[in-house]
Amino acid sequence: MNTMLKIENLHAAVGEKEILRGIDLEIKAGEVHAIMGPNGAGKSTLAATLAGRDNITVTDGTIRFEGEDLVPMSPEERSWKGIFLGFQYPVEIPGLTNANFMKAAVNEHRKQRGLGPVSAVEFLRMMKEKMALVEMDSSFSSRAVNAGFSGGEKKRNEVFQMAMLDPKLAILDESDSGLDVDALRIVGTGVDKLRRPDNATILITHYQRLLDYIVPDYIHVLYKGRIVMTGDKDLAREIEERGYDWIINAL
Amino acid sequence: METLELKEGGARLSVERGSSRSWLVMQRSGGDFPVEITVEEDASLELAFIVLGDVRVRNSLTVNLVGRDANCRLRGLWLLGGNADVKFEVRMNHEVPQCNSEQIFKGICGGSARSDFFGLIKVAPDAQKTDARQQCHNLLLTEAARANAKPQLEIYADDVICTHGATVGRLRDEELFYMRSRGISLEEAKKIQLTVFAAEALDIVPEDVSAGLQGWIDAITLSE
Numbered sequence: 252m253n254t255m256l257k258i259e260n261l262h263a264a265v266g267e268k269e270i271l272r273g274i275d276l277e278i279k280a281g282e283v284h285a286i287m288g289p290n291g292a293g294k295s296t297l298a299a300t301l302a303g304r305d306n307i308t309v310t311d312g313t314i315r316f317e318g319e320d321l322v323p324m325s326p327e328e329r330s331w332k333g334i335f336l337g338f339q340y341p342v343e344i345p346g347l348t349n350a351n352f353m354k355a356a357v358n359e360h361r362k363q364r365g366l367g368p369v370s371a372v373e374f375l376r377m378m379k380e381k382m383a384l385v386e387m388d389s390s391f392s393s394r395a396v397n398a399g400f401s402g403g404e405k406k407r408n409e410v411f412q413m414a415m416l417d418p419k420l421a422i423l424d425e426s427d428s429g430l431d432v433d434a435l436r437i438v439g440t441g442v443d444k445l446r447r448p449d450n451a452t453i454l455i456t457h458y459q460r461l462l463d464y465i466v467p468d469y470i471h472v473l474y475k476g477r478i479v480m481t482g483d484k485d486l487a488r489e490i491e492e493r494g495y496d497w498i499i500n501a502l
Numbered sequence: 503m504e505t506l507e508l509k510e511g512g513a514r515l516s517v518e519r520g521s522s523r524s525w526l527v528m529q530r531s532g533g534d535f536p537v538e539i540t541v542e543e544d545a546s547l548e549l550a551f552i553v554l555g556d557v558r559v560r561n562s563l564t565v566n567l568v569g570r571d572a573n574c575r576l577r578g579l580w581l582l583g584g585n586a587d588v589k590f591e592v593r594m595n596h597e598v599p600q601c602n603s604e605q606i607f608k609g610i611c612g613g614s615a616r617s618d619f620f621g622l623i624k625v626a627p628d629a630q631k632t633d634a635r636q637q638c639h640n641l642l643l644t645e646a647a648r649a650n651a652k653p654q655l656e657i658y659a660d661d662v663i664c665t666h667g668a669t670v671g672r673l674r675d676e677e678l679f680y681m682r683s684r685g686i687s688l689e690e691a692k693k694i695q696l697t698v699f700a701a702e703a704l705d706i707v708p709e710d711v712s713a714g715l716q717g718w719i720d721a722i723t724l725s726e
Binding site: 302303304305325326327329330331335336338341342344345346347352353355356359360363412416 | 675676679683690
C-alpha cells in the first residue's frame, strides 16, 4: 500500500520550548493510527504541527505527505492537499453560519481543483447527508459556527466538517473528550463510517472507549515528544488498566 | 430606508408624533456634519451612518427623545483606510419617560486611519423606564491604525436600563487558523471575519446597500 504520511526525526518547538523531540511515523492509505500518552507528551502539538499552526516551528526532521514536503505549506494548502484537523477546542465564530462557513470551504477546495462554485441544490444535498451522519438537526446549518454549542455539538460539528471536506488524512485531536455516551457513539460511528481504503486517520485520545468504535491498526504511545511504544489495538486496553507508568519505567 | 444627504454645516430634523422615519447617511467625502434630530411622542427613528474610505469626517449627532414612547435605532459603520480621520460624537438625550434607544457602532481601521468615538447617553431626572443601549466595537488591521471609543452615561433617573460596551481589538488568529485549516485562504478568512464583524451594524440597512460594501471590505483587507 501507498505511504501517505512519512514523518522522520521531527523536532518542533512552541516558542523557545522544544515539544516534539524526534518523531518517526509512517501512515499508509487505509490505516487508522491512535496516538495516546500522558498530558504534556506533545500529542496536540503533533496534530497542530501537521495542520500548519504558525506558532509552531519545525526545527529538524521532515514531514512528507504523498511525497511532498509539508513544512513550508500554509494551513489552507494542507487542507487542499487533503489534510484535516479536528480541533480539541473547536473555535466559535459568532455571526458566521455553519452553512456559509462550509460553502466558503467547499468552494475554495473546488477552486483548487479548477471547478466552479457548488450549486445550491448540490450543496444542500451534501449538507443534509453529512448532518445526518452526526445526527445534527436541520436548525444546525443556520446556527453560527460553534457559538453556544455544547461540548458534544462542537465535536460532532468537527466530524461533520470532516465529512463535508472528505480529507485523505484526518487528524482528530481528542474528538472524544468531554462527550457523554451518546455523543461519543455518534462521533465514533460517524468517523468509522468515513473510513475507506483510500483515506487514513490519526486519532489522538486518552481513552480506550473511542477505539471501541474505530478500531485502530496501530497504537503509538507518545511521551516527552517521542514515540516510545507502538502496538496493536490491545495496547489501549492495557493502558486503560495499567496506566503509562509501566511503559515509562521500562524506558 | 431613505438616503439622507448631509450638507456641510449639518441639519436639524424632527420625527413628528406617531410617525416613523428611516434614514441612511453614506459618507464618502469629508466635512463637518452637526446633526440634531428630535423624536416626538410615539415616533420611531432609524438612522444608519456608513463612512467609507480615506476621509476626514466630523460627525456630531444629537438625538432628543422628547415624547413618551419615542424610540431610536442608531447604527454606524466605518470602513477606513489611508490617512482617514473620523470623529463621531453621539449624544442620546432621554428627556421623558418610557423611551428606548439602541446604538450599534462598528469601526474597521486599516492603513494609518484613526477613529474617535464619543457616545453619551443622558437620562433626565423624570425619564423613568428608559431603555438605552450602546455598543461601539473597533477592529484595527494594522499597527499604524488607531481607534478610541469613549462611552459615557449620565443618568439622573433611577428606574432605567442603560448599558454600554466598547472594545478595540484585532483580527482573531484562532478564528483565522480555524478557517484556514478548512481550506479557506488567509485573505478570504480575513474578509469573512470583517464581513461578519460589520454585519451587526447593518441589520437595519437594505440588503443591496450592505452587499455593496463587500468591495470596500475586500479593498481594506488587501490594503493592509
